[in-house]
Amino acid sequence: MLSDSRRMFLLCLGCLGALGAVSIKNPAQAADVRSPKAHDRRIITIYFSWAGSCRDVAREVQRLIGGDLVRLETVEPYPAKYEDTVSRSKAESKANLRPALKPIPDLSGYDIVCIGHPIWSGSMPMALYSFFDSHDLSGKTLVHFNTHGGSGQGDSHREIARLEPKAKLLEGLAVYGWGGVRDMPSVEQWLKRIGLIEAK
Ligand SMILES: Cc1cc2nc3c(=O)[nH]c(=O)nc-3n(C[C@H](O)[C@H](O)[C@H](O)COP(=O)(O)O)c2cc1C
Numbered sequence: 639m640l641s642d643s644r645r646m647f648l649l650c651l652g653c654l655g656a657l658g659a660v661s662i663k664n665p666a667q668a669a670d671v672r673s674p675k676a677h678d679r680r681i682i683t684i685y686f687s688w689a690g691s692c693r694d695v696a697r698e699v700q701r702l703i704g705g706d707l708v709r710l711e712t713v714e715p716y717p718a719k720y721e722d723t724v725s726r727s728k729a730e731s732k733a734n735l736r737p738a739l740k741p742i743p744d745l746s747g748y749d750i751v752c753i754g755h756p757i758w759s760g761s762m763p764m765a766l767y768s769f770f771d772s773h774d775l776s777g778k779t780l781v782h783f784n785t786h787g788g789s790g791q792g793d794s795h796r797e798i799a800r801l802e803p804k805a806k807l808l809e810g811l812a813v814y815g816w817g818g819v820r821d822m823p824s825v826e827q828w829l830k831r832i833g834l835i836e837a838k
Contacts, residue, residue: 679749681705684742686755686765688716688723691785691815692695696754698825699783702836705750706743712765714736727758750779750834755794757786757813762794776804781834783825785815808832
């Protein structure tokens with residue numbers, strides 16, 4: 639039989655243990671709090687990138703809101719030489735071509751689809767048209783970002799609104815990305831603005 643004082647001591651120890659467990663859990667809970675609107679929804683960030691800038695922005699988006707990260711790639715890769723990629727992209731655009739894409743995961747289970755790309759000739763690379771042609775994003779929250787060398791969004795945001803009229807398209811982000819991204823903090827500011835992470 640435990641004496642009353644020993645029972646009380648064990649009870650207090652149990653309470654302290656429970657408090658300790660709460661404080662140990664806090665860091666993980668704090669991480670959840672970063673994306674209060676996003677943490678209980680399935681998120682995927684899909685990006686197309688030729689030189690790496692849009693990939694870097696996509697990685698930052700995923701780091702901040704979680705979810706899956708997928709690279710959109712054409713079956714036939716674009717040339718390594720800039721001038722050759724410009725020529726091919728212009729020819730594809732002129733022909734309104736839809737370059738074949740490598741498979742990506744089924745998107746039906748995702749609530750939030752983030753999609754990023756560079757600006758090519760003032761618009762989206764035709765690979766993005768291939769993507770939107772083959773995925774119906776109706777009812778999903780669509781989060782659009784792009785990198786560019788001076789053209790801002792070009793007509794890409796308008797085009798996405800036209801191609802996915804039944805998606806909930808949030809305010810987009812255009813980041814200068816010629817030769818790398820310098821303004822990465824703008825990604826977090828934008829995600830706060832559109833409510834995907836908590837504004838502190
Ligand atoms: C084929 C091609 C065409 C481009 N056309 C434009 C353009 O019209 N306007 C612009 O601002 N930047 C243009 N750029 C620059 C890219 O949009 C910019 O460097 C972007 O950040 C690259 O992203 P990435 O590194 O993920 O490929 C072009 C780049 C390439 C390769």
